[in-house]
Amino acid sequence: MRATSLRTLASLAARRELSMRRWDFVAAYLQGDLEPGEVVYCLPPPGYETVGKDGKTRVCRVVKPVYGMAQAGRRWQRSLFPWLTEWGFTQSHSDPCVFVCHKTLNGSNQTLFLGCYVDDLFVLYDDDSVDSLYASFTADLSARWNVEDEGP
DSSP, rough: OHHHHHHHHHHHHHHHHHHHEEETTTTTGGGGGTTTTEEEEEEEOOTSBBBOOOSSSEEESSOOTTTTTTTHHHHHHHHHHHHHHHHHHEOOOSSEEEEEEEEEEEEEEEEEEEETTTTTTEESSSSSSSHHHHHHHHHHHHHHHHHHEEOO
């Protein structure tokens, strides 16, 4: 998410008197998936033998994106963003890391605004009651991903 988008979300929260909370994805890059058929190798981590008994250099096949891989951030986004759109969010045209979701729950029109920055989500909402859109979203988010509510 661009810095200007974060400032815009903060301004929107202030203007509409919305609450804003930050959610952190624990080890986000490890929660992504490699593309089907994608094969990535790396050198063994420190402490492991780098040369086999046959004298050849050993390599490890990577099965999940890890920190330090060039593709790790993109693979993480390719896991998260489709989930958000399936949940009902619409991606912004001006910043692909900003989303909005409008739904009617219990006869009340509710809206969530969301900004994604690396492994953090900034969620704007106006109702956090048990049957609110925010509560439903955060319950589904916690069920799908390993996340922590970092507070306002």
